[in-house]
Amino acid sequence: MRVRVAGGVLVAALAxxxxxxxxxxxxxxxxxxxxxxxEQGRATRHIPNARHRVAIFSFEDPDRTGLGVPLAALAxxxxxxxxxxxxxxxxxxxxxxxxxxxxxxxxxxKVERILAAQDVSIAVWGRVxxxxxxxxxxxxxxxxxxxxxxxxxxxxxxxxxxxxxxxRARLYPNRLVVQRLTVVSNVDxxxxxxxxxxxxxxxxxxxxxxxxxxxxxxxTYSLEEARDGWVRLxxxxxxxxxxxxxxxxxxxxxxxxAASFAGAMLRFMADRTLPVASEDLxxxxxxxxxxxxxxxxxxxxxxxxxxxxxxxxxxxxxxPGTAEAGNAISTSAAGATFANILAxxxxxxxxxxxxxxxxxxxxPAAPRTRPQPFDREAWSQLGPSPDAIGMxxxxxxxxxxxxxxxxxxxxNLALLFDYTGDSAxxxxxxxxxxxxxx
Numbered sequence: 001m002r003v004r005v006a007g008g009v010l011v012a013a014l015a016x017x018x019x020x021x022x023x024x025x026x027x028x029x030x031x032x033x034x035x036x037x038x039e040q041g042r043a044t045r046h047i048p049n050a051r052h053r054v055a056i057f058s059f060e061d062p063d064r065t066g067l068g069v070p071l072a073a074l075a076x077x078x079x080x081x082x083x084x085x086x087x088x089x090x091x092x093x094x095x096x097x098x099x100x101x102x103x104x105x106x107x108x109x110k111v112e113r114i115l116a117a118q119d120v121s122i123a124v125w126g127r128v129x130x131x132x133x134x135x136x137x138x139x140x141x142x143x144x145x146x147x148x149x150x151x152x153x154x155x156x157x158x159x160x161x162x163x164x165x166x167x168r169a170r171l172y173p174n175r176l177v178v179q180r181l182t183v184v185s186n187v188d189x190x191x192x193x194x195x196x197x198x199x200x201x202x203x204x205x206x207x208x209x210x211x212x213x214x215x216x217x218x219x220t221y222s223l224e225e226a227r228d229g230w231v232r233l234x235x236x237x238x239x240x241x242x243x244x245x246x247x248x249x250x251x252x253x254x255x256x257x258a259a260s261f262a263g264a265m266l267r268f269m270a271d272r273t274l275p276v277a278s279e280d281l282x283x284x285x286x287x288x289x290x291x292x293x294x295x296x297x298x299x300x301x302x303x304x305x306x307x308x309x310x311x312x313x314x315x316x317x318x319x320p321g322t323a324e325a326g327n328a329i330s331t332s333a334a335g336a337t338f339a340n341i342l343a344x345x346x347x348x349x350x351x352x353x354x355x356x357x358x359x360x361x362x363x364p365a366a367p368r369t370r371p372q373p374f375d376r377e378a379w380s381q382l383g384p385s386p387d388a389i390g391m392x393x394x395x396x397x398x399x400x401x402x403x404x405x406x407x408x409x410x411x412n413l414a415l416l417f418d419y420t421g422d423s424a425x426x427x428x429x430x431x432x433x434x435x436x437x438x
Contacts, residue, residue, distance in 0.1 A: 024088050024223035025050060026080050026233075028199075028215065031058065031095035034114060043117045047089030047220055052270055054079055054262070055091045055118060057125040060107045062098065065135055067128045067188060069094050070195030075124050075139070075259035077198045078246045080223060081231055083263030085270045091118065094217070121147055121269060124262050135188060137181040139258040141265065141285075143174045151269045154295045156344045159351070160380040162419050167347060167412045169298075169340035171291050173333040176284040179258035183251040191255070194248040201241025205230030212241045254280045261285055268292055287314060287334040294341050301352045304345045311342040315399070336406035339399030343412055346392045350384040358382065390420040397425070405436040 025047045037043040047053060056076040061068035076092040093114065097107045105113070108125075115123050123142040128135060143152065152171035158164055183191075202209040205227050215221055215233065224240065225232040229247060234240035246256055257278050264275035265288070274296060277289040294310045297303030315338050358378045393416035396409065403409055410433035417426035 024080055025220050026076060026090040026092060026223075027220045028217045029091055029093050030217055031093040031097060031110070031114070034093065034117075035110060038113055038117050045118060046091050049087075050089030051087035052085050052266055053089040053091060053118070053120045054266060055093060055115060055120045055123045057093045057097065057111055057114075057123070058095060059126040059128045059137070059139075060097065061128050063128075063130040065128050065130060065188065067135065067137070067191055068096075070192050071126065071128065071137065071139075071255065072124075073195040073198050074191070074246045074252075074256060075262070077243075078256050078259035079124070079263040079266065081226065081245050082260055083267050084273075085263070085267050088266070089220075091120065115142070115144065120144070122262060122266050124259065133185060135183045135185065137179070137183065137255060138177055139179045139181070139255070141176055141178045141262050141288075143171070143265070145174065147269065148172075148174050152292065152295065154298055154344065156298075156348050156351075158347075158415070158419075159382040161383040163415070164380075165415050167340075167344050167415060168408050169295060169337055169344050169412075170408060171288060171295070172337045172406070172408075173284075176288060177282050178261055178285045179255070179281050181251060181255055181258075181280075187251050190248055190250075190252050194246060194252060197244045198246065199243065201233060201239075201243055203241060205232075205242040207244070209242070213239070215243070257281065258285075261289075264289075265292070272296065284334065287338075290314065291334065291337050291341070294338075294345075298341070298345055298348065301348075304349045304352070307341055307345040308349070311338040311345065314338040315342065333403075336399065336403035336409045339396055339403065340406075340409055340412055343392050343396045343416070347384070347389065347416070350388055351379075351382055354382050354384055355379060386420045389416055390422075393417050393420060393422075393425075397429075400429070400432075404432065407433045407436040410436060 027046050029046060034043065054076075056072045056079070058072045059068040072092060072094065076090045080088065080090045097110045099106045111123065111125055121143075123144075124139065125142070126137065126139040128137050130136075148171050152174075154169050156167040158166060199215040200211045201213050201215065202211055215235070219235055221233045221235045223231050224234050226245070229245050230242045231245055232240055232242050248256070257280055261275065261277055261281055264273075267273050268275050274293050275289045277286040290310050294307040297307045315335060355378060358381070359375050362375070362378070393413060396413050396416065400406075400409055400413060410429045414426045414429035414433060417423075417429060
């Protein structure tokens with residue numbers, strides 16, 4: 001079933017989560033109570049039957065702007081209503097996460113503690129500050145390492161003739177600033193108003209309709225229906241009502257695009273729809289989207305050249321002395337992944353070309369009009385030119401100067417140098433990889 005939501009499309013497949021009748025659920029959680037339960041060993045998973053769960057935290061608010069909770073509410077509801085992820089649970093943590101005293105666990109320490117206890121797919125959190133009459137909002141996205149391993153890692157299994165090890169590239173960093181947004185003071189109220197309406201359940205999808213109730217803390221509510229910028233939320237068998245989908249203009253709308261990007265990354269984990277980062281997001285967010293796209297393209301031989309091109313473009317942007325260097329693009333961490341993508345796609349291209357040549361010499365196992373099955377024996381015997389692999393290794397070695405502590409890059413480098421017979425460089429790269437992994 002397709003229903004319109006705020007000019008977009010929400011795919012409302014009705015699967016069951018947490019005993020509710022909808023594929024979508026959200027819960028408001030008191031963060032201090034949650035931390036107490038974790039301390040006591042009594043914490044339970046919220047919306048446990050959801051296939052994908054995202055944790056949203058009230059933004060850190062050291063200057064007491066009052067926007068920490070509203071920003072989290074807008075982010076959570078935007079992900080719930082726009083990500084198009086089937087079987088989704090949104091955990092919206094409300095409350096102050098600032099340290100109670102000097103030396104006590106800080107905001108991010110508490111976020112990490114909750115993430116470890118809840119085992120979510122993605123987390124969104126941030127920081128809001130005042131500066132010279134303006135408000136600065138930083139929004140972060142975090143993907144746990146286990147999810148990176150499951151959804152954002154690509155390996156190239158080398159043939160036996162190349163010792164049969166695997167080259168690897170993965171999404172990195174897995175914690176990044178998605179957006180840095182500056183708003184003027186009069187936008188504060190717009191954000192608060194947009195967030196306040198999210199938890200008001202009205203009798204009809206109309207701003208003039210009576211408010212039946214406010215969504216309570218600690219109870220899961222499910223998304224049942226969407227209609228023209230409104231969603232019907234149900235608490236139990238008898239209580240339901242209509243709440244507005246997040247909608248605002250200007251900088252407030254820009255903030256919603258950060259949450260939409262988090263939802264897009266979540267959707268990739270669910271059904272492999274490739275994410276897109278809008279121009280009002282950070283270079284780090286755009287780099288992450290391009291990493292995911294390139295990693296996905298490399299799964300097919302036809303996509304290897306595209307992956308190489310994207311990786312090469314990003315690497316040129318961060319190389320000292322180039323025209324694009326120094327333009328505030330923070331790719332110091334992301335650059336290692338793009339270097340790995342370039343090395344893997346280049347190596348894979350050599351192997352695919354050699355494989356195609358090898359199997360063309362063999363009698364077909366089926367009529368030529370049918371796809372030929374993958375010939376594992378032919379693959380195992382492939383051995384690209386050591387000189388060609390050496391060129392790839394030397395390019396990767398130059399990237400290692402900028403990224404000397406990326407274990408994937410260093411391990412890839414060791415494998416490539418091994419194949420070329422450069423045992424000294426291979427041993428050095430392997431030792432550096434071990435040091436970087438500690």
